[in-house]
Amino acid sequence: MPARSPGGSHAGRPRQMSEAERRAHLVAVAGTMFLQRGYRATTMDDIAQCAGMSKKTVYQIFPAKSELFDALLTAWLAPFTLPVETGGRSPREVLNDVLCRLVNFALSERQISMTRLLIAETPYSKDIAIVLERQGIGRGKGALERWLAAEAALGTFRIDDPENAAGTLFFAAAGDFLFGLLLRTRPRPSAEDVAAQVERAVTTFCQQVV
Template identity: 30%
Template sequence: MTTYHQRVAREKRALIVTAATALFLELGYDRTSLARIAERSGVSRATLFKQFPSKAALFDAIVTESWATAGEEDPPPAGNIVDGLSTIGRRYAELLSRPQMTDLFRIVIAELPRFPELANAQFSHGKMPYFESVRGYLLAEHEAGTVRVEDVELAATQFLGMISNYVFWPTLLVPGWKVSAERVAQVVDEAVHTIAARYAVPGPGPSTHDRSADRD
């Protein structure tokens, strides 16, 4: 494909994903047909079926693309747990603040009783790969000796949970819930320092001889 045709294909794909997300929210997953999605997005049925042969494939793409943008960035280098977690925490808070993330969870929660496979897609294609990237970073810090973490899965859950429990989950339950940028930064900082206080390996402090000399 030429660069032009690649760009057009990406634009049409974005239109399809946007239309599908809106229709899933309006009508529910079951009542939304691919034909209706094609009509709403303004593309032909042939174009839609070429990119997404089934509604399940389209939903998988929505999940993957919603989570992937943050996961595509390189993980911070190991060596400074505060700097590294600060970078990850800011990325995570930004990801959770996107409207499409809230929409995605609403679709999954609403359709869970009839379509449990949507929750499986959300977990396996979205949340789990992102979680593994955070787990991998903590494991790298552990191997570098900057932290001592016996259970990196638990530590990753603790860190991400401290952020999502304030920044994200209330948006699903409290109408008009908004968190200022300053408050988000504070939430991330507190999560970072809580994890650092729990797991960071203390650096070398002054020796007994040095402390005695200071007193003299």
């Protein structure tokens, strides 16, 4: 008779993953495979095999590869949608903090790899284009855009277009670093370098809109 664990279950029997755990596992596996092979070259069969699941199980959770990529992109963009915590700080302090967080995240090794994937694959994949449209990238759904809009409504900043302002701020702070990493022409900046560039971007911004 098979040995039993102290809890009464058979020793060595793998624990059954919950639906949420299976979903998270598939997203993680798919993310790794997309980065290694590319979106178009990766099949649902590949993902199922690498995840140790049947193809039927995978399709029960994600009926299409595009839906799996959508879930991956949602996880990838999560830091850009987290609510801005003010904590009683001045708007300038909040802006510095938010931009430092977003820029450092965008410049991380995994995020640079994901950006390269989107650049390489989007022109050739309707799936990715549809997912990007559904995600609303660059259309006011980010936390920075929403916070700038709220502050403009309060009269803190003189901004007519919070979406454009957010994009301008982000690329003023991250642009040189981002392009250098994407093109592999410069090393990853230190946190101190990022903080200094963010401070310059915020100073310029505040001089124009306060």
